[in-house]
Every structure is written in C-alpha cells, then in structure tokens.
Amino acid sequence: MHISLLHQFEQHQGETYRVCFSPDGNTLWSSDGTAVYQWQRSSGDIWRYCQRFPGRALDLQCTADGKMIVFFDGEKHIRFFAYDGEELMALSHPDQGIVVDFAVSPDQRWLVRDGKNGNILLYDLLKHQWTSIDVPGQPDTADGTVGCLQFALSGLELVFFASSPEGEIHICHFDPEHDYYAVRRILPIFGIQGMKISPDGKLLAVTNVGDDDIRGVYVYDLEQLHLLHKFPASGDVFYDLLAFSHDGRFLASSREDGILDIWSLTTFECVASFEAHPGPRLHERHWTETIGGLDWSTTGYLATGGTCFLGEDMLKEDRSIRIWKIEVDRTAK
Numbered sequence: 001m002h003i004s005l006l007h008q009f010e011q012h013q014g015e016t017y018r019v020c021f022s023p024d025g026n027t028l029w030s031s032d033g034t035a036v037y038q039w040q041r042s043s044g045d046i047w048r049y050c051q052r053f054p055g056r057a058l059d060l061q062c063t064a065d066g067k068m069i070v071f072f073d074g075e076k077h078i079r080f081f082a083y084d085g086e087e088l089m090a091l092s093h094p095d096q097g098i099v100v101d102f103a104v105s106p107d108q109r110w111l112v113r114d115g116k117n118g119n120i121l122l123y124d125l126l127k128h129q130w131t132s133i134d135v136p137g138q139p140d141t142a143d144g145t146v147g148c149l150q151f152a153l154s155g156l157e158l159v160f161f162a163s164s165p166e167g168e169i170h171i172c173h174f175d176p177e178h179d180y181y182a183v184r185r186i187l188p189i190f191g192i193q194g195m196k197i198s199p200d201g202k203l204l205a206v207t208n209v210g211d212d213d214i215r216g217v218y219v220y221d222l223e224q225l226h227l228l229h230k231f232p233a234s235g236d237v238f239y240d241l242l243a244f245s246h247d248g249r250f251l252a253s254s255r256e257d258g259i260l261d262i263w264s265l266t267t268f269e270c271v272a273s274f275e276a277h278p279g280p281r282l283h284e285r286h287w288t289e290t291i292g293g294l295d296w297s298t299t300g301y302l303a304t305g306g307t308c309f310l311g312e313d314m315l316k317e318d319r320s321i322r323i324w325k326i327e328v329d330r331t332a333k
Contacts, residue, residue, distance in 0.1 A: 001262065001272045002327040006301075007047050011037055012319040016292035016305025018060040018071075019321065025246075025299030027083070029069050030321050031057035036069065036081070039321070041299075047323055053085045064106045072099040078113065093121055093130055103149040103158070112158060114146045120160070120172065120183075133172060133181045135162045148194060152222070153201030159222075161192045169195070169206070186225050191215075196242035197222065203265070205251055207239040217242070217253050219265065229268040231261075241294035243302070250328070252302060258290040260304065262326075277306040277318050290318075300326050 014032040021028055028039040028047070036057045038050040057071040057079075068088065072078045075098055080089040097116040104111050111123040118138030122131045135146060145163040152159060158172040162185075169187040174180060191214065193207040204220045217231040217239050231253070233239060239261075241254040250271070251263045260276040263269070277290050293305030306318030 001329070003262075003272055003274055003302075004325050004327075005322060006045050006325050007323045009039065009049055009321040009323075010319065011049055011052065012305070012321060015307035015317065015319060016321065017058050019293030019303040019305045020060055020062050020069075020295050021297040021301070021303065022062050023064060023066045023298065025297035025301065027062075027066075028295075028297075028303050028321075028323065029060055029062060030293060030303075030305055031060045031071060032319065033058065033074075036060065036071065037321070038083075039323075041301075045325055051085065053081065055079075059102065061102075061104060063104055063108055065108065070102075070104055070111075072102055072113075074098070078102050078111065091123060093123075096121060100145070101147045101149050103151055105151045105155040106153065107155045109155065110151075112149050112151075114149065118145060118163065120146055120149075120158070122174070122181075131181075133174070133183065135170060135183050136185075138162055148192065150195060150197050152197060153199075159195065159197060159204065161195065169204075187220060193238065193240055194242055196244060198244045198248045199246055200248055203228070203244070203248065205242045205244070205253075207242060207253065215239075217251070217263070219251065219268075231263055231268075231270070241291060243294045243296040245296050245326075245328075246298040246300075252294065252296060254291040254294050254304070256290055260291070260294075260302075276304045276322065276324075277320070293321075296326075300328075302326055 012032040013034050017031045019030045026041040030037045036053040039047050040050045041047050056073045058074050060071045062069055069081050076092040078091045081087050100114050102113040113121050115121045120133040146160050149160045161169050168185050171186045172183045191208050196205045204222045206218045215233040219228045221228055237255045237257050239253045243252045253261050258275050258277045261270055262272040264271050291304055292307035295303050302324040304322050306320045
C-alpha cells in the first residue's frame with residue numbers, strides 16, 4: 001500500500017467537525033463549526049477549493065443520491081442543502097432538545113435523531129411526521145442517550161448504541177408502513193467511542209475507549225453477530241474515527257495522537273500507519289481530538305481534518321483539510 005499527501009487546504013477558520021465525500025467520490029465536504037466547505041476534484045488527482053456556506057454546522061452527511069448535504073446546527077435544527085448552497089429544508093421536533101446525532105436512510109425516506117429522554121425520533125420525509133421509538137432499559141430522563149446512529153444498507157435497520165445499561169449496541173428493525181418497530185440489544189460492548197457500517201452492510205467496526213484490556217477497534221460480522229477480530233490499542237492512546245474502503249477490504253482508524261492506522265480485513269494485519277496530523281503527544285494532551293474528520297472515497301482518496309492545538313503554548317491550531325491518495329497493490333490481501 002502506497003500513501004501520498006496530495007493536498008493540504010487551510011480555508012477552515014476553526015477545528016474540523018466532519019468531512020465526507022459525495023457518493024461518486026469527486027466532491028468533498030467539511031465543517032468547522034462556522035461554515036460548510038466544498039472541494040471538487042477537477043482532473044486526475046487535482047482537487048480545488050470551491051465555496052463556503054456560512055452557518056454553524058457540526059455533524060455532516062451526504063445523501064445517497066449525491067444531491068444534498070445534511071447537517072445539524074448545534075441547536076434543534078437538521079438542515080438540508082443542495083450542492084449550490086440553497087437551503088431546501090430545516091427540520092426540528094417541537095418537544096425535543098438539542099440534536100446530538102442523526103442519520104438519513106439510503107433511500108432518503110427516513111431521518112432519525114436522538115431524543116432527549118433516551119429514545120429515537122423517526123421522521124418520515126414523505127409524510128412529514130415524527131414517530132418516537134422507545135429503547136428498552138433506557139431511563140426516561142436526560143440520563144438516557146443514544147448515539148452513532150447509522151442505517152444499514154436495507155434502510156430498514158438502524159444500528160446505534162444506547163447509554164443504558166452501559167453503552168451497548170442495539171439494532172432497530174422497523175416497518176413503518178405497518179407501524180412496526182422492534183429494538184433489541186445485539187452486542188455487549190461498553191465504552192463505545194465510534195461505530196461504522198461497511199459499504200456492503202455486512203461488517204460493523206467499533207472503537208472502544210474503555211480500560212486497557214478492552215481498548216481498541218472491534219470488527220463484527222453484522223449478520224451473524226459475532227466478533228471477527230479485535231485490533232488492540234497501542235500504549236495509552238485511544239482510537240476514535242473509522243472509515244472503510246469502498247471495496248470493504250480495509251479499515252482506517254484514527255488515533256488521538258494524530259496517527260492513522262489502516263488494517264487489512266482479510267489478514268487482520270496493520271498494512272499502513274502514518275501521521276495524518278501533527279497533534280500533541282501524550283504529555284501535551286489537550287481536550288480536543290487531533291483528527292476531527294475521516295472519510296474514504298469511492299475513488300480511493302482519504303480525507304482527514306485537523307482539530308488540535310500544536311505545541312505547548314496552545315496558540316497555533318492545525319485546522320487543515322488533507323486529501324491523501326491510497327494506492328493498493330491488486331494482489332495485496
């Protein structure tokens with residue numbers, strides 16, 4: 001595997017919250033808490049900065065048809081924008097608080113967000129109506145939270161973690177046409193930091209920030225619900241963000257010290273490890289993560305975004321967006 005840095009962009013005015021590629025892999029979006037930014041692949045490996053849409057944007061997603069970007073504004077609204085910057089829709093639930101997490105189904109029929117009482121709120125984008133789905137075992141208070149909301153490939157299964165009993169992974173099967181919703185716990189893993197479903201919907205990767213003996217990256221067979229492999233953490237660092245290659249052969253995981261590890265999902269070996277962003281080492285640790293955004297395009301590019309203060313004086317930040325070219329030997333496993 002050969003990895004090369006193609007571009008480093010410095011347009012961000014604050015730390016990176018999210019990066020995401022369009023489905024065709026030729027457009028990159030990012031957010032820094034003050035705006036949404038767009039980069040376009042023009043020809044070959046050449047990328048250029050296109051435009052900036054002002055407005056607070058935290059989590060950021062591209063819709064499966066490649067026509068819209070969706071984000072929440074750190075308050076109560078989830079906003080839909082066209083690629084030219086036109087706002088198409090702003091959704092909010094009348095009785096719920098600040099949005100922390102959300103997801104849009106692959107067919108763009110459903111939007112889900114976290115509820116303020118440990119529940120899930122499902123919005124029908126065709127019928128324009130909300131449905132509340134309770135999570136078994138969750139306290140009916142603000143102490144109950146759900147997160148890492150992700151739709152499986154079918155669009156009728158939602159994977160997430162719930163804070164009760166101890167941050168375990170759940171799956172919600174639903175048939176909204178018949179008002180059927182079933183939530184069940186599927187994997188007993190605690191201390192979840194992040195989750196990612198593979199492009200084919202068969203694997204689930206999880207980063208764990210628990211005690212030393214369980215800290216690392218876990219890869220599960222989502223169909224059989226069993227552990228395939230655990231990639232242990234190195235030393236005292238934590239893993240955070242995850243991204244699958246488009247063919248599902250490799251998994252990238254970011255570390256809080258700015259290192260990006262790439263794992264083979266065939267041999268379960270680390271095939272590459274490099275410094276994606278120059279973050280603080282252990283003795284200089286700051287509250288923010290070193291890498292704030294990670295995504296792997298369908299065209300073989302990795303995007304990362306910096307979040308961290310550099311050095312001990314806390315005066316200089318790495319706010320850069322970096323685009324990496326990942327070249328894999330076709331014979332590599």
